[in-house]
Amino acid sequence: GENVEQHPSTLSVQEGDSAVIKCTYSDSASNYFPWYKQELGKGPQLIIDIRSNVGEKKDQRIAVTLNKTAKHFSLHITETQPEDSAVYFCAAILSNDYKLSFGAGTTVTVRA
Amino acid sequence: DAGVIQSPRHEVTEMGQEVTLRCKPISGHNSLFWYRQTMMRGLELLIYFNNNVPIDDSGMPEDRFSAKMPNASFSTLKIQPSEPRDSAVYFCASSLAGVYNSPLHFGNGTRLTVT
Numbered sequence: 001g002e003n004v005e006q007h008p009s010t011l012s013v014q015e016g017d018s019a020v021i022k023c024t025y026s027d028s029a030s031n032y033f034p035w036y037k038q039e040l041g042k043g044p045q046l047i048i049d050i051r052s053n054v055g056e057k058k059d060q061r062i063a064v065t066l067n068k069t070a071k072h073f074s075l076h077i078t079e080t081q082p083e084d085s086a087v088y089f090c091a092a093i094l095s096n097d098y099k100l101s102f103g104a105g106t107t108v109t110v111r112a
Numbered sequence: 113d114a115g116v117i118q119s120p121r122h123e124v125t126e127m128g129q130e131v132t133l134r135c136k137p138i139s140g141h142n143s144l145f146w147y148r149q150t151m152m153r154g155l156e157l158l159i160y161f162n163n164n165v166p167i168d169d170s171g172m173p174e175d176r177f178s179a180k181m182p183n184a185s186f187s188t189l190k191i192q193p194s195e196p197r198d199s200a201v202y203f204c205a206s207s208l209a210g211v212y213n214s215p216l217h218f219g220n221g222t223r224l225t226v227t
Contacts, residue, residue, distance in 0.1 A: 032212050034215070034216075036218075041220065042220050042221075043116070043205070043218030043219050043220050043221050044155070044203075044218050046215045046216065049215075089155065093211055093212060094212075095212050096212075097211070097212070098143070098145075098160055098162075098167070098168070098210050098211050098212075099157055099160070099168070099211075100211055100216070102154055102155045103154075104154050
């Protein structure tokens with residue numbers, strides 16, 4: 001099955017700086033890559049996703065890039081704010097599947 | 113919409129007791145998932161329902177775990193008897209259709225502690 005590795009496990013950044021989280025996947029057939037943000041005491045929430053037919057997607061301060069050849073994808077958060085502090089999960093899935101393979105998560109702390 | 117609603121938010125029980133977790137998916141969603149989250153194993157898919165029918169229960173850890181979806185607006189996850197290693201946060205999630213073509217919406221989870 002699919003194996004998703006996520007790095008780093010923790011990330012501390014100064015408010016206003018950028019944060020980057022990287023994930024690699026093992027199954028080259030995977031073609032949908034969502035990112036989830038989990039705040040304390042809440043369930044994961046989808047924040048952005050990318051499909052294999054594009055290399056980059058942006059939504060305001062967050063962006064995701066995908067390198068299919070290298071089988072890795074990354075989340076970029078620019079101009080970080082305290083409300084960006086949370087655990088972020090990457091995931092991967094094939095188009096005909098329903099079982100998301102999640103990374104282990106990255107705890108992001110934005111220092112004021 | 114109120115989102116996916118789970119109850120209770122917290123459950124503390126003694127080993128050997130029966131535990132029932134409840135979930136109300138978003139109206140109109142035909143896919144429902146139960147996940148378990150622990151520090152050691154991360155997010156694990158326990159069972160997936162499509163149109164109220166269990167499609168894949170291969171993630172259910174043991175026969176002590178069972179799940180039902182009697183109608184489109186309600187699902188339960190039952191653990192009988194419960195054990196300390198079942199302590200985790202259990203999430204219910206729903207989507208319009210699967211995962212690939214529609215976003216997955218998670219509830220806020222039930223934190224289960226078995227002593």
